[in-house]
Amino acid sequence: MLLKDRVAIITGGARGIGRGIALKFADEGCSIAIADVRMAESKKTLAKILKKGREGLAIQCDVADSLNVHNMVDKVISKFGKVDILVNSAGIGPSPNSIADIPEDEWDKVLAVNLKGVFLCCKAVVPHMKEKRYGKIVNISSGAAISPPASLVHYTASKAGVLGMTYDMALELAPFSITVNTILPGPIRTEFWGNVVPPGKEDEFFTDFGKRLVPMQRVGTPEDIAGAALFLASDLSVFVTGEYINVGGGQPLHYQF
Numbered sequence: 001m002l003l004k005d006r007v008a009i010i011t012g013g014a015r016g017i018g019r020g021i022a023l024k025f026a027d028e029g030c031s032i033a034i035a036d037v038r039m040a041e042s043k044k045t046l047a048k049i050l051k052k053g054r055e056g057l058a059i060q061c062d063v064a065d066s067l068n069v070h071n072m073v074d075k076v077i078s079k080f081g082k083v084d085i086l087v088n089s090a091g092i093g094p095s096p097n098s099i100a101d102i103p104e105d106e107w108d109k110v111l112a113v114n115l116k117g118v119f120l121c122c123k124a125v126v127p128h129m130k131e132k133r134y135g136k137i138v139n140i141s142s143g144a145a146i147s148p149p150a151s152l153v154h155y156t157a158s159k160a161g162v163l164g165m166t167y168d169m170a171l172e173l174a175p176f177s178i179t180v181n182t183i184l185p186g187p188i189r190t191e192f193w194g195n196v197v198p199p200g201k202e203d204e205f206f207t208d209f210g211k212r213l214v215p216m217q218r219v220g221t222p223e224d225i226a227g228a229a230l231f232l233a234s235d236l237s238v239f240v241t242g243e244y245i246n247v248g249g250g251q252p253l254h255y256q257f
């Protein structure tokens, strides 16, 4: 098992990509703390982790709130005594809109969760990782960071910001054997797309989207992201830091035919 006796915090682990990563890591021997605003779904994911014979916690935590984040990390340290892995998957996706029409408070909210949330969680775990001289930070950014879809300027800015943080933190933390890397997912079928997909038309929407826009002709699954996350969270990637990996079925390469 690649993560035997490791302890991971997974923000946004209640559902979607974060849940896929949590279940994959549990299969590999990892104890998991889910930090999410959705408690009911967090508890369901936790139940699956416990059923696999792993330990875990489901902690109510808004990643944009420094006190919430501080308390969440304290709980993890009290129970497990360490944090080996931090996966920053919590994120929100606003509806597409022209820059002229994006409300200022929507900009603030997107940046608070998607960018400041990553900052606060890293800030809270890094001292514990430094103490052990070991850590693996895996950020879930987006293909939008390098190949923006247009009309999502706040989302694109937040995800490009995560890439910038990745490079900076990787440099600072490399001497402590703490690696910091980022995954850029392409389109992944989760409830994240709720703002865009017509209700009841999910199958048609995702099939068409995949065929038209993804070189591999399909949208991805949380499990597709979990494989790359496992590589970056395990010692398979012990000498890899400050990198990003596109996991987008060929996106963001341009599909020409």
Ligand SMILES: NC(=O)c1ccc[n+]([C@@H]2O[C@H](COP(=O)([O-])OP(=O)(O)OC[C@H]3O[C@@H](n4cnc5c(N)ncnc54)[C@H](O)[C@@H]3O)[C@@H](O)[C@H]2O)c1
Residues within 6 Å of the ligand: 011, 012, 013, 014, 015, 016, 017, 018, 035, 036, 037, 038, 061, 062, 063, 064, 088, 089, 090, 091, 092, 093, 113, 117, 140, 141, 142, 143, 184, 185, 186, 187, 188, 189, 190, 191, 192, 193
């Ligand atoms: N689904 C995609 O196509 C896609 C593509 C590129 C990037 N991403 C990124 O992947 C990450 C996960 O997306 P997903 O598809 O799993 O979405 P999702 O909506 O299914 O899951 C996101 C999770 O984050 C949690 N969350 C939201 N705000 C939070 C907050 N303030 N504090 C704590 N938890 C919070 C939600 O409760 C939810 O459990 C996001 O950062 C998203 O931007 C997704």
